[in-house]
Structures are given as C-alpha cells and as structure tokens.
Amino acid sequence: MNIRIIIADDHQLFIDGIKSILANELDISIIAEASNGLELINLLDSGKHPDIIITDIRMPVMDGISATKIISKNHPKIPILALTMFDQNADVYEMLEAGAKGYITKEVDRKELTQAIHAIVSGKNYFSKNLPVNYAAWVKAKLTENIIELTRREKEILQLIIKGRTTLEIAQELKLSKFTIDTHRKNIHKKVGTKSNMGLVNYALKNLGQSL
Structure with a gap:
C-alpha cells in the first residue's frame, strides 16, 4: 500500500x-x-x-x-x-x-x-x-x-417500537402500565439523542444490530 x-x-x-x-x-x-x-x-x-x-x-x-x-x-x-x-x-x-x-x-x-x-x-x-x-x-x-447503555427492558421496548407497536400495544404485550412504557420511551429517546421513532430505528440499525 x-x-x-x-x-x-x-x-x-x-x-x-x-x-x-x-x-x-x-x-x-x-x-x-x-x-x-x-x-x-x-x-x-x-x-x-x-x-x-x-x-x-x-x-x-x-x-x-x-x-x-x-x-x-x-x-x-x-x-x-x-x-x-x-x-x-x-x-x-x-x-x-x-x-x-x-x-x-x-x-x-x-x-x-x-x-x-x-x-x-x-x-x-x-x-x-x-x-x-x-x-x-x-x-x-x-x-x-460515548457508549450508550440501554437496559434489558429498554432494548425490549426499543425492539417493539421499531416493529411499529404503539405505547398501548407495548404496555399490553409486556404487561406493564402505559405510564411505565412512556417513561421508558422518554429515557430511550434521551439516551439515543433523538425525538423521533425514525431516529430510534436508525440508531438500532447502526449500533445494535443482532443484539436486539
């Protein structure tokens, strides 16, 4: 070279x-x-x-x-x-x-x-x-x-978000309250540094890959 x-x-x-x-x-x-x-x-x-x-x-x-x-x-x-x-x-x-x-x-x-x-x-x-x-x-x-650390629950919720699930659907699937899911969503958005679901999808594809 x-x-x-x-x-x-x-x-x-x-x-x-x-x-x-x-x-x-x-x-x-x-x-x-x-x-x-x-x-x-x-x-x-x-x-x-x-x-x-x-x-x-x-x-x-x-x-x-x-x-x-x-x-x-x-x-x-x-x-x-x-x-x-x-x-x-x-x-x-x-x-x-x-x-x-x-x-x-x-x-x-x-x-x-x-x-x-x-x-x-x-x-x-x-x-x-x-x-x-x-x-x-x-x-x-x-x-x-600079490493973003998501908890196991946050990764679980992120996986459902990128599949298009609503907050209510995620709450029902995970048997958690809608308030709890909303709190997790806010934390995920804050950690990743994006306000949109598309931003979460892009983050997941670039950084998490098969770990989701």
Whole structure:
C-alpha cells in the first residue's frame, strides 16, 4: 500500500525536512503541501485524496486545530496527525477534541514518525512517547463515555417500537402500565439523542444490530 500524505506547516524548511526524512520510505509519498489550514482545506476540496494528513497546530490564516475541526466534519475518513513543537496539555486536548487521531512532537526521529503514520493509517491512535500525559488512556475514556447503555427492558421496548407497536400495544404485550412504557420511551429517546421513532430505528440499525 502506498500511503499518500498531505503536509501542512508554515515553515517550508520544516516541510522540506520531512520530505527528506520520508524520501527513503518506499510505501510513503507526499502528494501535496500547504502553508496554513485554509490551504489544506482547499487542497481537499479541489480533489486531493490523502490517506493521512500531517499538520502543525500554530499556523497563520487558519490554525491546525480549526482546520482539523472542519476536515473531521467534511472529510471524516481522512485521519489527521498533529506534528508540532508544542507539547502543552491544552494544545493536545484541543487537537484531540477537534478530531486528530495522533499527536507527536517535532523532536521525534524518523523511526517514530513512520510508526505514527502507519499506526494512524491502520485505524489506531498514536502519541509521542515524550508527551507528559498518557493520552491513549484519555482517548479510551472518552470512547467509553460515548457508549450508550440501554437496559434489558429498554432494548425490549426499543425492539417493539421499531416493529411499529404503539405505547398501548407495548404496555399490553409486556404487561406493564402505559405510564411505565412512556417513561421508558422518554429515557430511550434521551439516551439515543433523538425525538423521533425514525431516529430510534436508525440508531438500532447502526449500533445494535443482532443484539436486539
């Protein structure tokens, strides 16, 4: 597999250095470069299709964090690796919240840079070993927070909802009061984050599958 990269950094000397470091990597090629976040977004909108984006954080016109937010929304399949001289916690957290899959400092060597690229392209997260916090654990915690936990009863009721049963029909089938079913329905809608039955159906199809 040839890994196609777009690099965004406002220092051409640094971009040239990365290109030189990666020149001997036969499975990696740099297909474009940008000097700020806006140029990076314009490259994607013009039809460039990288397998990974490597971007600095502090850049003129548009910084890497702002660009990452936009790219994560408009091009969610393209992973982003932050490569910067800044290792403060606030910068790392902001970049991760924006959607970056990895964060490494400009102190890394060729071996770690290529490790980070391959890890992120394969769907993993990667963080510099010299960062002050275990961000891998933080990412895992964030993913756990986003898991929606439905109770056994809620799953049972959801199954009947997507089959088209009314609240009264569900109450009769489960031998529960209509008030109880209404309460469960409200809790399910709140957990899933939708107000419509169609939203519940879409959630069930995408997330629960055969577990219903």
